[in-house]
Amino acid sequence: MTRVTDTPRELLASPIALVIDDASGHPISWHTAKRNFTRQTEGRVAWEVTNSAGSREIDMQGELEFDGNVKYSVSVRALRETNLQDIRLEIPFKADVARYTMGLGLKGGALPETFDWKWDVKHNRDGAWIGYVNAGLQFGLQDDRYSRPLNTNFYLSKPLIMPKSWDNGGRGGCRYRAEPSVYRVACFSGARTMAANEVQHYDFRLLVTPFHTIDPARQWATRFYHAFKPVEEVAADGANTINVHHGTAINPCINYPFLRANEMKQYVDEAHGRGMKVKIYYTIRELTNHTPELFALRSLGDEVLADGPGGGGPWLQEHLEGVYITGWHVPEFDDSAIVTTGISRWHNFYVEGLRWLVDNVGIDGLYLDDVEFDRTTMKRVRKVLARGRPDPMIDLHSANQFDANDGFASSANLYLEHFPYIERLWFGEYFDYNSPPDYWLIEMSGIPFG
Secondary structure, three states: OOOOOOOOOOOOOOOOEEEEEEOOOOOOOEOOOOOOEEEEEEOOOEEEEEEEEEEEEEEEEEEEEOEEEEEOOOOOEOOOOOEEEEEEEEEEEEEEOOOOOOOOEEEEOOOOOOOEEEEEOOOOOOOOEEEEEOEEEEEEEOOOOOOOOOOOHHHHHHHOOHHHHOOOOOOOEEEEEEOOOOOEEEEOOOOOEEEOOOOOEEEEEEEOOOOOOHHHHHHHHHHHEOOOHHOOOOOHHOOOEEEOOEEOOOEEOOOOOOOOHHHHHHHHHHHOOOOOOEEEEEEOOOOEEEOOOHHHHHHHOOOOOOOOOOOOOOOHHHOOHHHHHHHHEHHHOEEEEEEEOOOOOOOHHHHHHHHHHHHOOOOOOOEEEEEEEHHHHHHHHHHHHHHHOOOEEEEEEEOOOOOHHHOOOOHHOOOOHHHHHEEEEEOOOOOOOOHHHHHHHHHHHHHOOO
C-alpha cells in the first residue's frame, strides 16, 4: 500500500452484470443501442444507453469519476404487463481478492463462504465492501427516492427509505457464495409483475478501492495535539498539528466557527509562525442555537433542520416549539445544538464558510466528527482547502455506529465515499478493541483504502 507496481491485480473474475429473468426464469437477451457519451473530461466520463427486448426497455445512465466512483441510474420499463422472475446485480469477485468484508450486517473481518441478507427498515444497510488490502469494491443499492439516513445515534429519527425496486415488498436481498475460483455476489429483487408503462429504478453505485497509496513517513511526522492550549505549550510537547475542537475559547459553538474569528486568526497566525498547522472542528451534522441564521433556516421547514420530538435545554424549548432533534450541549457556552437533515442548501453556506475561514483565518484543514453530507460536498470541501492552503489536511472521526441507535452501520462502510479526500481516521470511540486483527484492519485502520 506504499507504492504502485506495474502489474495490475484483477478484481473481477468476469464483468459485472444486471440480469433480468423472464417469467420462466431464463435470462432475457437484450438489444443494446449505441452508447452515447454525454460528458468526457479529465475527471469524469458519463454515458447513456437504451436496451430493449420485446415489451421491455432499460434506460441506463452511467458515470465514472477519477476517484473510482461509478454510478448507474437504471430505469426498467414494461411497455405492457410483464411477469419477471428476478432482476439482480451479479458481481463475480476473483476468489483470491474476496478475503474481507463489511456491511449488510457483517462486521469488518473475514468474508464467510456463504451469507444471506434481506432488507429491513430498522437497519441502516444498503451496501457492502468486499476485497483485499490492495484491491476491493464497495456496492450500494438505491432507487430514485434515495436520501441519506441520519447518523450518530439519530438514525431512528429518519430510517432508511427502502428502495421499492430492490426491496420489492420484502422479496429482495443479497446472497454471497464461494465457488472454486469465483466469489459470487448476487443482489436480487425477486419475482414481480410490472404493469403497462410501469418504471422501476434499479440504481446502484460502485466504488473501487484503494484510493491512493499510504505515506508512512508523512503519517509519523504529523504530531497531533487534541486540545486548545497556548501555542508555546503545544510546541513544548513536540506537536506540530493542532486540532481545535468546539467548546473552546476560539471555537465555542458547535459547527459555527465564525463567532470569534479574530481570536482564532491570532491563534492560527502564532502557530504558523512556529511552523505548525491548525485544523478546526467544523461539520454539518448538527448546528448551534447561536447560529445567527437559525430562524431563517427554521422558516424553511425540514429542509435544513430535521423534524423531531423537541426537548433539550430551556432555550430550545422556549424558541423552537418542539419540532426538532436535540444534539450536543455544552453548558459552559450555553451551546444547545439541533440536528440537521443532511443534504440541503446549507451545504452551500458550509462550503462558502470554509472558504472564508481559509482566506481570512488561515486554517489548514478540518477535523470532521462524522459526515452527514455526500461525496459531492466533500469534493467541494477538498477543492476549497487545496486552492487556499499548502498541504491541507482532513481528518475523520467516528464512534462505532454498529449499534441499534445507528441502524447497525459500520462506520468505515458508511463513510467510504469520503475516504479519497481525507488524510487520517480517528476511529476508536466505542469500538471493541478485544476484536480480532481482521476487524482492526477493515473497520478501524483505514489501510485497505489508502
